[in-house]
Amino acid sequence: MKLLDLRAELENDLSWRLDELRHLRNLLLPTADQESWPVSSMRTLLVMQYAHLEGYVRNSANIYVAFINSIQAAASDVRAELVAAALLQEFEAVRKGGGVEAQEDGDENGVLLKRAKSQVAFVNKIRMILENPVEIDSGSAVSLDMNLSADVLRRQLFVLGIPSERVERAQFSALEFVRRTRHDIAHGNRKERISTGEFQAHTSQSERFMSDLARLITSAARDGWYRSGDGA
Template sequence: MKVDILRAEMEEDLAWRVDEIRFFQNTCASIASEAGQQRFRKALVVLLYANLEGFAKLVFSTYVSAVNAEAVACQDANLAIAAASLADVFRYLRDGNGRVPGYKKLQLPDDTQLQKFARDREFLSQALDLMQRPVAIPDKVTSTEANLGRDVLRKILYRLGLPHQDFEDIEPDLERLRLLRNNIAHGDAKQGIAKEDYEKLRDCTLRIMRELMLRVTHALASKQFLLEKAEA
């Protein structure tokens, strides 16, 4: 795994997003009236959020792709990644209608509870092979649910086996941006955004994006996707 190359790709993506934000900020500054600029800044806030969510998707997708490419066995991966990789197995175990192949040939009663037991038994018979299966984290594990905020961020980190408390320092800013963006998108924020307020949001957004990149890069470099590293 070439972490430096992955980091460079994330840096490149971040750079064009910053350029885009700067372009529309310059457009805002060209508006003659302050009232017009304040109205325009509502669109800038939506743009900030869109770029934050898009960048977060890229960062987490990069992490998932890199970990999957390592082809680590589930038994050697941290518990979260192993669980995510075996989601299809657990879904089958929880499915009340799931049928064990060849169950009818066993000439056992057509009993729901017994069939659940049969699925558990089948799982144990395949457990060793399943744990040697290479990890394959599905894309939905990193879904931002089109509403990236504190709770969604924590869910993603927890599903990847990363310290979900590590972002407590940026969560208030993330929530503030998410709520304001939602209010604007839903037509509830009718007043414009003052320049000082917008600049605070912009600086926080850029800081959050950079922190996501730095911490995910560190997770790759320190191999936090491995069980022994997660337990250390």
């Protein structure tokens, strides 16, 4: 995947999400008289905005993983975080005390033997990574825990070798604002009328967050933040 391809995928995904949200807004809030906007319509749009924001974070991370895999870089050439990301399945297997090979043995082997086999499988995986280009499984490396908070975003960026210091504090604040509003609605705490000012702020912060994330991922790929020893 070339940098232009990464940028195009990020922009195309962002574009259709914003177009869909604007289309829904025109359908649900067709009048310019903000005082007449139905509170149920505003709640629906706020929840949809959060869903698209979370979806965009997940898809952007997957796009970046695909970019990293396409580089075909050796483990020594990329950041340690990305090598660790390539080993996430093995980490989990060791934590549980049994890898794929151990699980295939059924009940014939005891817990101690399964644990020993999982450790050997882990070493074999390390050898494979050292001898071959780094390959990250996006299904393991991209995880938002069904609840995209600022802490979850920081962890996700760390796993991808993108320092959270590169993210402006305003982005985390915007994310928390959007997330709290969505949760309040889901838990029935926003039955009263939502102020149009708050609604407009939610909309602008959602759009800004996704745009800023696209720029962040693009910068990470363009400027080589993934490289070992990079000062990012």
